[in-house]
Amino acid sequence: MAATFAALIALVAVYVVYFLESAPATVSAAVMNSDGSANLTIQTVGSYGRHPFPDWVSYMVKNQSGKWIHSTIWKLPPHTLIHVTVTQYDSQTGLRNNFLGQIRGTVGGVASYTTTGQTGKGSGLPAYNNTSLSVLPPALAAHTFTVPDLDLSVPLVGISNATTNICAVAPCTPNFAHTTIRFSFKTPGPGSYRWQCLVPCAFAFLYGFGGPMQTIGYMDGLLEVA
Amino acid sequence: MSTRPGSESGGGPRHGVRIFIAWGVLTAILEALVIWVVGPHIPPKRISSASGAEHEVDVFLTYGAVPVLSLIWVYFGYAVTYFRAPSGDASDGPPLTGNSRVQAIWLGLTTFLVLALAITGTFDLLDNAGAGSGEGSNPLSKPANVGKALQVQVIGQQWLWTFRYPSYGGVETTHLVVPVGRQIEFHVTSLDVVHSFWAIELGVKADAVPGADNVAFVRPYQTGSFQVRCDELCGLWHGHMNTTGRVVSASQFNSWIHSTVKKYAGVTKYLPPYSLTYYPQPIRNAT
Secondary structure, three states, X not given: OHHHHHHHHHHHHHHHHHHHHHOOOEEEOOEEOOOOOXXXXXXXXXXXXXXXXXXXXXXXXXXXXXXXXXXXXXXXXXXXXXXXXXXXXXXXXXXXXXXXXXXXXXXXXXXXXXXXXXXXXXXXXXXXXXXXXXEOOHHHEEEEEEEHHHOEEEEEEOEOOOOOOOOOOOOOOOOOOOEEEEEEEEOOOOEEEEEEOOOOOOOOOHHHOOHHHHOEOOOEEEEEEO | OXXXXXXXXXXXXXXXXXHHHHHHHHHHXXXXXXXXXXXXXXXXXXXXXXXXHHHHHHHHHHHHHHHHHHHHHHHHHHHHHHOOOOOOOOOOOOOOOOOHHHHHHHHHHHHHHHHHHHHHHHHHHHHOHHHHEOOOOOOOOOOXXXXXXXXXXXXXXXXXXXXXXXHHOOEEEOOOEEEOOOOEEEEEEEOOOOXXXXXXXXXXXXXXXXXXXXXXXXXXXXXXXXXXXXXXXXOOOHHHOEEEEEEEOHHHHHHHHHHHXXXXXXXXXXXXXXXXXXXXXXXXXXX
């Protein structure tokens, strides 16, 4: 009886430790500029490629040392202009709600898009070269970076679905097919603000809305403004 | 009860009379508190036809619950005080033989309360155009001026609310703004899983079901803001699926809607034609 009880306690303890360890760490992600603004560098990958869910789509973030970290909880300074650079390695899924093609909440209501690799006619990917858009054609989107409480939403253009040079293991490097999206926004006062991708992009899940779409550390996260 | 020590049949204190008096006094005090102190603050606020009716029903329910609650408290307190076994008395208590008169009163009173509440609620749903509740795609109860109602489509998706205004080119926005004094006809639907559109102070609650059009009516009669929440567990960020709506004057609404139409003209051309549902299209799986 005592041995069974001890085994149960041990199992619970293992589960608790596993649960706590599986929570992503908070990453100080803002690299401050001399003018008081800050840079935030992130990437989206079609498959994380590593334990425990190698086939899950995910975000990653670069910390202040320039190292890619697999976390979606990012610490940012309050009342600061944040210049965001997203390197996007996933293919186009398209928006379920086309309204999300609208760029909202950024400085000027726009984002800058650059596409590389296979672009132009037949590729399904327009040639963007630091092209400023207020609306991304919904079919081109791979993901969104959306912070509902800030009314901030930027659709991320996907790489051509025809390309074969796809990154399969994160963190990805620019020699793989990718797009680049840049935008700026101002952080509010201190607080915890949830963000998420609003494209149903979870491969092999019903309607694309499971697994990484429901898990902090992949396509959901928090902006810890402090 | 009639066989307890010191009962009326035994010539002791008249417990029934004492309990009845204490109950009456406590009920009078509590009802006064409900009327003048608690009642005005019982949610939701009275800013619309639906929330006003809901407030009245909630107040009525509280009035009805107070006598029941006070009877339980008084009887419990009295029993603990006067029916306590003496210290060291380990003997069994007297057998309970029941009291058909008490049972009949209890059954009759509670039946009356339940039926009164059911009739009140049903009457309000039918007489008040559903009282803010989702009535499905073919509402049983419609307001008299339904043809002049402003249609607003509420679209839920994990985890964001958006709103379309079909009479203004089908423009879609994340902001819910409605004019005061005008009948609003919400058409609630979802793009993925089941959500529930709950505009708290407006008194509107309607499930958002993919492939279904759920209609709810309301007439705001006071400007101000109201909270919108999802009231159906819908995944990771369910608890954060909220926003703030506004009831504004007619002129403010006109100004806002026309600026919104202009602001979102670029994306509106990509929206599917206005439809009461968008399921199963557009459905895109991650591939």
